[in-house]
Amino acid sequence: MTATTIPGAVVPAATPATRVDGGLLADIRRFGAADVNACFSCGVCTATCPLVTNDGTFPRRMIRYAQLGLRDKLLSSRELWTCYACGQCSEQCPQQAEPGEFMAATRRWAVASYDRTSLARTLATRPLAGSVIAVLLAVILAAFMYTAHGPMGGSSLELFGFIPSDLIHNLGIAVMAIVLVTGGAGLAAMVLALRRSVVVPPARPGRAVLAAAWRAIAVEALGQQRYRGECETETRPWYRQRWFVHAATMWGFLGLLGATLLDYGLELLGIKATGTPVPIWYPVRLLGTVAGLALLYGSTLLILRRARAEERSLRHSTVGDWMFLVLLWLAGATGFVLELALYLPGAPAWGYAVFLVHVAVALELVLLVPFSKFAHAIYRPVALFFLALATSSAEPAGEGSR
Numbered sequence: 001m002t003a004t005t006i007p008g009a010v011v012p013a014a015t016p017a018t019r020v021d022g023g024l025l026a027d028i029r030r031f032g033a034a035d036v037n038a039c040f041s042c043g044v045c046t047a048t049c050p051l052v053t054n055d056g057t058f059p060r061r062m063i064r065y066a067q068l069g070l071r072d073k074l075l076s077s078r079e080l081w082t083c084y085a086c087g088q089c090s091e092q093c094p095q096q097a098e099p100g101e102f103m104a105a106t107r108r109w110a111v112a113s114y115d116r117t118s119l120a121r122t123l124a125t126r127p128l129a130g131s132v133i134a135v136l137l138a139v140i141l142a143a144f145m146y147t148a149h150g151p152m153g154g155s156s157l158e159l160f161g162f163i164p165s166d167l168i169h170n171l172g173i174a175v176m177a178i179v180l181v182t183g184g185a186g187l188a189a190m191v192l193a194l195r196r197s198v199v200v201p202p203a204r205p206g207r208a209v210l211a212a213a214w215r216a217i218a219v220e221a222l223g224q225q226r227y228r229g230e231c232e233t234e235t236r237p238w239y240r241q242r243w244f245v246h247a248a249t250m251w252g253f254l255g256l257l258g259a260t261l262l263d264y265g266l267e268l269l270g271i272k273a274t275g276t277p278v279p280i281w282y283p284v285r286l287l288g289t290v291a292g293l294a295l296l297y298g299s300t301l302l303i304l305r306r307a308r309a310e311e312r313s314l315r316h317s318t319v320g321d322w323m324f325l326v327l328l329w330l331a332g333a334t335g336f337v338l339e340l341a342l343y344l345p346g347a348p349a350w351g352y353a354v355f356l357v358h359v360a361v362a363l364e365l366v367l368l369v370p371f372s373k374f375a376h377a378i379y380r381p382v383a384l385f386f387l388a389l390a391t392s393s394a395e396p397a398g399e400g401s402r
């Protein structure tokens with residue numbers, strides 16, 4: 001990859017110099033983009049995209065940046081994160097430039113560029129190394145916990161007698177610390193890139209910031225307003241539509257994470273020790289059960305659709321995509337099996353093995369948040385926040401990405 005600096009810039013910009021990266025397009029192709037050299041900026045994708053409002057250059061402006069080698073422009077683009085990979089633009093592109101896939105690949109590339117460890121790049125571009133890392137990580141976590149295991153017996157499964165809850169809690173804290181440091185560094189890199197062009201309204205900036213945060217996090221990231229609305233064109237029943245499957249997976253994982261944290265909180269408050277048997281309707285257990293079922297449902301459909309390449313946007317999968325889905329599915333499936341195993345008479349040895357896999361996979365999923373597809377859950381709301389802030393300051397369309 002080569003990088004040169006050309007004073008004076010190729011496109012209009014407020015910056016004194018624009019870096020041109022001659023290898024940018026080739027680099028993005030490693031993340032799954034098609035050859036977009038054929039794109040001649042006809043605008044069909046712009047006319048097709050359901051998310052276009054008053055911006056007449058989305059999404060083709062991103063392709064232009066890549067063609068020109070404008071790495072910094074792509075990294076500081078908020079609009080890159082507004083695309084929900086519906087693939088409608090790719091269906092209509094007369095040049096088969098696959099603009100929807102280009103956007104998805106560029107987001108993977110952006111995640112890898114913000115990441116300082118190169119792990120995100122390895123997971124997305126090196127199938128063998130990525131697979132080995134994913135398996136090794138789970139094995140190391142499971143082996144580490146197994147070294148401290150207690151007895152496998154009793155009249156029913158005594159999971160936290162087998163793996164002490166203190167060990168799991170301490171491992172969880174260590175994993176969260178790693179995520180905060182590595183994810184925080186990536187987020188800082190993104191924010192530095194994005195904020196260059198944001199104008200906070202001079203009048204009541206605090207109110208504008210709060211409104212932008214509400215719109216980005218509550219309305220879009222959690223409520224998926226535009227994903228449900230403009231981007232959903234399917235005639236399938238609601239429970240099989242893209243947005244619902246995506247929401248079930250996301251809410252399922254968040255629910256499981258929330259149940260785990262609540263359980264830990266109850267122990268810290270002296271209300272309930274981790275592992276104390278409680279009935280199925282006990283709120284924390286109920287939350288975990290419902291969330292596990294949602295996660296299992298969503299991740300199973302996502303895996304099947306990707307395997308069948310049912311939709312245009314699913315025709316290209318990286319090892320990172322697969323690894324992420326398989327880990328999610330394993331977390332949901334093992335959690336559900338454990339729920340059933342707790343009702344079985346005796347204490348089946350396989351129940352303890354499933355518990356070990358469940359905890360190792362859950363820890364790995366959290367550990368890989370900054371490097372896997374999960375990183376979208378961090379970066380997308382931040383980009384949408386800056387976009388909402390720019391919109392509230394009445395910034396011209398596409399301003400921040402010029």
Ligand code: SF4
Pocket residue numbers: 038039040041042043044045046060063092093094095096097098099
């Ligand atoms: S990606 Fe395709 S549809 Fe979009 S501007 Fe380029 S050639 Fe036209």
Ligand code: SF4
Pocket residue numbers: 048049050051059082083084085086087088089090099100101103231
């Ligand atoms: S994939 Fe869908 S949301 Fe993304 S740019 Fe294309 S039409 Fe728009």
